Amino acid sequence: MKMNFNTMSTKSKQYLVSSLLALSLIIPSIVFAQTTAPRTGLKSGLFCDRISELESKIKDRMSSYQTKLEEKRQERSNILENRVNERNTKQEDNRTKWDANRQEHFAKLQAKAQTDAQKQAVNNFIAAVEAAVAKRREAINSAVLSFRQAVDKAIADKKAKTDTALTEYQNSITAAFEKAKSDCTNGVDPKTVRENLLSSLKTAREKFRNDIQNIEKIKNSIQAAADQRQGAIQKAIEEFKLAVQKAGQELRTAFQNQQGQ
Amino acid sequence: MSGKWKIIVSVGVLVIVVAVIVFTQVTKRTSQISNVTPSSGIITGTPSASEEELPAATGNIDDTVSAIVSEALTESSQIEKEMNDDVDTLGLDSQAINDFTQSYNENEF
Numbered sequence: 001m002k003m004n005f006n007t008m009s010t011k012s013k014q015y016l017v018s019s020l021l022a023l024s025l026i027i028p029s030i031v032f033a034q035t036t037a038p039r040t041g042l043k044s045g046l047f048c049d050r051i052s053e054l055e056s057k058i059k060d061r062m063s064s065y066q067t068k069l070e071e072k073r074q075e076r077s078n079i080l081e082n083r084v085n086e087r088n089t090k091q092e093d094n095r096t097k098w099d100a101n102r103q104e105h106f107a108k109l110q111a112k113a114q115t116d117a118q119k120q121a122v123n124n125f126i127a128a129v130e131a132a133v134a135k136r137r138e139a140i141n142s143a144v145l146s147f148r149q150a151v152d153k154a155i156a157d158k159k160a161k162t163d164t165a166l167t168e169y170q171n172s173i174t175a176a177f178e179k180a181k182s183d184c185t186n187g188v189d190p191k192t193v194r195e196n197l198l199s200s201l202k203t204a205r206e207k208f209r210n211d212i213q214n215i216e217k218i219k220n221s222i223q224a225a226a227d228q229r230q231g232a233i234q235k236a237i238e239e240f241k242l243a244v245q246k247a248g249q250e251l252r253t254a255f256q257n258q259q260g261q
Numbered sequence: 262m263s264g265k266w267k268i269i270v271s272v273g274v275l276v277i278v279v280a281v282i283v284f285t286q287v288t289k290r291t292s293q294i295s296n297v298t299p300s301s302g303i304i305t306g307t308p309s310a311s312e313e314e315l316p317a318a319t320g321n322i323d324d325t326v327s328a329i330v331s332e333a334l335t336e337s338s339q340i341e342k343e344m345n346d347d348v349d350t351l352g353l354d355s356q357a358i359n360d361f362t363q364s365y366n367e368n369e370f
Contacts, residue, residue, distance in 0.1 A: 215358075
């Protein structure tokens with residue numbers, strides 16, 4: 001139904017205008033009351049009545065953050081476990097394929113060898129290469145295993161240190177609220193109670209921030225462990241290359257000598 | 262009236278020219294992206310031995326030595342990447358830990 005102000009009766013118009021005027025007075029007072037409620041409460045001592053409510057709000061948040069933290073930890077654990085399984089399978093698969101490929105190369109060399117001396121030289125080459133491959137793979141396996149252990153240890157260290165920092169943080173929060181409640185009971189000015197509580201919470205938070213900054217440094221140690229293992233792997237690779245190249249050179253020499261005779 | 266038609270025709274031609282230019286550019290860009298993606302290796306990651314072509318056996322000593330060494334280099338670069346990925350997972354819970362600093366809001370007091 002469409003309303004028209006001009007067609008309204010005088011009584012209706014008066015009623016509408018009065019209502020609008022009343023609303024214009026009520027709405028600002030409601031908004032103003034919402035923004036000033038804590039101050040009013042503070043002046044009249046109501047802050048002390050809100051302490052338990054504030055404390056439980058903070059504890060609820062902490063509990064929710066704890067749940068999220070546990071989820072993240074579980075997610076990381078699952079990722080690492082799946083990775084280990086996938087990598088082991090993939091590495092085994094790759095090594096099998098490279099083994100087969102190497103045998104093809106060996107077979108071609110054996111087919112090329114005409115004399116007993118050449119055949120012996122090829123056999124020596126194969127033996128030297130197989131020994132070098134086994135040595136290199138052992139060195140890599142050892143470096144990878146050692147790195148995985150370092151990762152597990154770093155994760156366990158981070159968890160333990162984080163849990164300790166969180167317990168201390170939570171204890172500090174509880175202590176701050178207990179002190180505030182006690183002050184309220186003893187008639188301390190609510191304004192002072194509020195300031196002291198905020199100050200204690202701020203100190204606790206700063207300490208926690210400092211703790212987690214130090215905990216994050218564990219990542220540096222695991223990076224160092226990775227660099228160290230990568231160095232060990234590179235060393236094994238260099239030794240392997242030298243061994244294979246030396247065996248190759250001996251084989252080349254054997255073939256050249258036979259051709260020269 | 263004829264002046265009005267001149268404006269309409271001019272604007273129409275301009276709109277068609279702009280549309281053709283935009284269409285050409287978009288098509289060109291799409292074809293460039295599709296050309297780059299397969300060879301970039303970023304999306305597909307490091308191929309495993311099953312995905313890559315292994316060096317063919319030729320009976321040549323140099324080729325044999327090179328093939329044997331390339332296995333070692335492929336494996337070590339793969340392991341290096343995996344180790345770096347593992348280092349990164351250590352920070353997976355860092356944001357969740359940092360969230361605890363938001364446990365209280367001064368404005369609520």
